[in-house]
Amino acid sequence: MRIYLADLGHNLLTISSDVYPLGxxxxxxxxxxxxxxxxxxxxxxxxxxxxxKAAIDKAPPDVLGLSSYAWNHNLSRNFARYVKTRSQATLxxxxxxxxxxxxxxxxxxxxxxxxxxxxxxxxxxxxxxxFLNFIxxxxxxxxxxxxxxxxxxxxxxxxxxxxxxxxAGGEVERIRDLDEIPSPYLAGLLxxxxxxxxxxxxxxxxxxxxxxxxxxxGVESNNKIFAHSIxxxxxxxxxxxxxxxxxxxxxxxxxxxxxxxxxxxxxxxIGYLQDHFNWPKYIRTTxxxxxxxxxxxxxxxxxxxxxxxxxxxSMNPEVLKNIKRDNIKLATYMQIQxxxxxxxxxxxxxxxxxxxxxSKQTFMKxxxxxxxxxxxxxxAHQLMLLHGAELSNPESRRRxxxxxxxxxxxxxxxxxxxxxxxxxxxMVVETPQFSFDDYLETxxxxxxLTIFYYEGNFEEPFKxxxxxxVKAFDLVVRMQKMLPEAPLEFRKIIDDFVRESQEELYKxxxxxxxxxxxxxxxxxxxxxxxxxxxxxxxxxxxxxxxxALDFLGQVIAAALAERGAPPDPDELHTVMQYMRAVMLHTPxxxxxxxxxxxxxxxxxxxxxxxGYRKPLREYRFSDPRxxxxxxxxxxxxxxxxxxxxxxxxxxxxxxxxxxLFARDLRRTLVYAWGSGKSFQESSDSQYLRIS
Numbered sequence: 005m006r007i008y009l010a011d012l013g014h015n016l017l018t019i020s021s022d023v024y025p026l027g028x029x030x031x032x033x034x035x036x037x038x039x040x041x042x043x044x045x046x047x048x049x050x051x052x053x054x055x056x057k058a059a060i061d062k063a064p065p066d067v068l069g070l071s072s073y074a075w076n077h078n079l080s081r082n083f084a085r086y087v088k089t090r091s092q093a094t095l096x097x098x099x100x101x102x103x104x105x106x107x108x109x110x111x112x113x114x115x116x117x118x119x120x121x122x123x124x125x126x127x128x129x130x131x132x133x134x135f136l137n138f139i140x141x142x143x144x145x146x147x148x149x150x151x152x153x154x155x156x157x158x159x160x161x162x163x164x165x166x167x168x169x170x171x172a173g174g175e176v177e178r179i180r181d182l183d184e185i186p187s188p189y190l191a192g193l194l195x196x197x198x199x200x201x202x203x204x205x206x207x208x209x210x211x212x213x214x215x216x217x218x219x220x221x222g223v224e225s226n227n228k229i230f231a232h233s234i235x236x237x238x239x240x241x242x243x244x245x246x247x248x249x250x251x252x253x254x255x256x257x258x259x260x261x262x263x264x265x266x267x268x269x270x271x272x273x274i275g276y277l278q279d280h281f282n283w284p285k286y287i288r289t290t291x292x293x294x295x296x297x298x299x300x301x302x303x304x305x306x307x308x309x310x311x312x313x314x315x316x317x318s319m320n321p322e323v324l325k326n327i328k329r330d331n332i333k334l335a336t337y338m339q340i341q342x343x344x345x346x347x348x349x350x351x352x353x354x355x356x357x358x359x360x361x362x363s364k365q366t367f368m369k370x371x372x373x374x375x376x377x378x379x380x381x382x383x384a385h386q387l388m389l390l391h392g393a394e395l396s397n398p399e400s401r402r403r404x405x406x407x408x409x410x411x412x413x414x415x416x417x418x419x420x421x422x423x424x425x426x427x428x429x430x431m432v433v434e435t436p437q438f439s440f441d442d443y444l445e446t447x448x449x450x451x452x453l454t455i456f457y458y459e460g461n462f463e464e465p466f467k468x469x470x471x472x473x474v475k476a477f478d479l480v481v482r483m484q485k486m487l488p489e490a491p492l493e494f495r496k497i498i499d500d501f502v503r504e505s506q507e508e509l510y511k512x513x514x515x516x517x518x519x520x521x522x523x524x525x526x527x528x529x530x531x532x533x534x535x536x537x538x539x540x541x542x543x544x545x546x547x548x549x550x551x552a553l554d555f556l557g558q559v560i561a562a563a564l565a566e567r568g569a570p571p572d573p574d575e576l577h578t579v580m581q582y583m584r585a586v587m588l589h590t591p592x593x594x595x596x597x598x599x600x601x602x603x604x605x606x607x608x609x610x611x612x613x614x615g616y617r618k619p620l621r622e623y624r625f626s627d628p629r630x631x632x633x634x635x636x637x638x639x640x641x642x643x644x645x646x647x648x649x650x651x652x653x654x655x656x657x658x659x660x661x662x663x664l665f666a667r668d669l670r671r672t673l674v675y676a677w678g679s680g681k682s683f684q685e686s687s688d689s690q691y692l693r694i695s
């Protein structure tokens with residue numbers, strides 16, 4: 005029996021899903037271990053749509069298994085339709101978390117998809133066991149869809165092709181020992197991906213004890229945690245470390261990494277890998293929502309590779325009750341932040357716009373509190389109504405008065421099998437407490453915050469302002485008010501962002517798709533569309549870097565003057581020129597090749613190393629000094645690899661900077677000479693002088 009398992013991702017504009025296809029690899033390893041069929045199984049994994057099309061054209065499978073997520077659902081359906089044009093005998097099976105919770109919605113969902121023969125539910129049932137049940141039934145009835153549909157199969161859903169009846173299979177018991185799933189890494193199923201720029205992904209544990217209604221991991225049947233053994237995890241980690249490109253991050257598909265005792269042992273082993281393989285340098289995951297002391301220990305053991313994600317979503321008690329969410333108390337969070345600062349580690353905060361009961365005022369207060377607590381990056385996500393999440397249910401929509409719009413999923417468009425295909429998401433843009441104007445204004449604030457404060461992008465100027473008693477939050481609020489005074493080049497990106505933020509929204513899914521296909525060429529070349537926050541923050545950081553610095557200096561000067569403490573012009577000038585010397589920007593190849601000299605009267609880097617404890621004026625050199633600003637070879641190699649994989653356009657930059665720290669995108673200063681030798685005496689005329 006020939007089975008193709010495809011976890012497809014759009015790749016025409018950039019790689020939309022950047023990790024190894026772990027889910028279908030687990031299915032394959034499980035089938036190979038437990039399937040009992042009359043003929044041998046031939047299972048092949050696919051990530052790229054082009055590869056799947058070529059395989060179907062050459063030899064259509066008996067079964068085509070397709071993953072369904074918000075970012076690839078229509079792409080998977082596109083290939084279900086395509087395979088039927090090549091082989092009517094092929095059975096199309098879809099599975100994943102993108103499946104409604106209520107029976108009526110499930111039936112309507114399946115009736116829309118005549119190209120899908122069977123759906124295997126994700127959030128509630130174990131896909132491995134459910135898919136194995138389906139394969140065994142298929143084997144018993146001679147690979148006949150009519151035979152499969154003679155009676156329910158646990159874990160499977162379908163519309164009976166003969167009677168038109170909606171059929172829901174029984175519940176499948178969860179896998180309590182995840183070692184029951186043989187490692188797809190050790191089986192060699194993921195070996196081809198070590199040659200790519202994709203990121204290795206593992207799942208240590210399944211399940212989430214929280215019941216957040218906006219998340220499709222929050223269903224009640226998923227609230228118990230089951231895990232792999234420590235030995236299993238270690239075997240996978242070392243297998244990956246021996247083969248992966250060392251500049252690539254490690255991804256964990258866990259909902260609460262660091263919250264459990266076993267995570268400390270895993271973090272110890274990660275430290276061992278860092279010593280022996282110089283990997284991983286960055287770990288992408290979602291850290292736990294409580295057990296802060298343990299999370300800190302895990303982060304210490306990971307040696308700065310693991311940033312803490314404080315996914316608070318809201319800090320409004322009414323909202324937290326509405327979404328069935330418990331948060332770390334702010335006082336506890338601030339204690340964690342203080343410890344992270346001492347350890348030189350970072351924490352991220354996540355909020356969601358337009359949650360039920362949230363207002364602009366309470367949302368902005370949450371941002372201010374997180375910034376005051378020391379959070380270096382705040383992501384203000386938009387509320388998507390996901391299949392499999394309680395907030396998407398009809399009753400929740402009515403109760404909370406959601407006003408929704410549809411938009412394209414960023415970067416997810418292409419033509420892979422003869423017709424254009426794009427993904428659409430439904431998002432809340434207004435509630436009784438949060439107007440659409442509030443939504444747009446908050447989006448602009450978040451864009452400014454992302455450009456200037458994300459991971460300390462422009463930390464040194466913000467610290468200079470802070471020493472004049474101007475908080476980061478207040479500085480960004482002032483920045484938004486001063487936008488009419490910003491340099492024209494910078495102001496334009498804000499205006500374009502607001503315009504596109506309104507133009508990307510449609511009242512229906514069909515209207516959204518019709519617009520997408522009518523503007524296919526512009527969407528593919530990046531002229532239109534994309535993740536607007538990511539796109540415009542990348543433009544602000546890397547394309548209009550100099551005007552952005554001009555504007556930041558202008559805002560800091562105005563804020564300090566209003567405080568009655570106008571900045572020392574030498575200090576402010578020095579800090580802004582320091583940023584010009586060290587920050588990398590597009591075009592990266594030319595920018596990294598440029599040779600930069602910077603002459604200064606202040607030891608800015610000593611000020612930074614001391615944690616900004618004293619005013620910059622106390623770090624004045626006795627005589628001006630000149631530094632060469634260079635790019636380290638490892639930074640250069642890392643950037644070249646990521647640009648090759650994702651592209652240098654804003655969408656590509658938005659993808660690969662997610663797994664970098666802001667300071668990874670800087671030059672390093674090297675002392676060149678003191679006042680005894682002037683810049684003009686340098687024999688290398690290729691140097692760019694910043695003074």
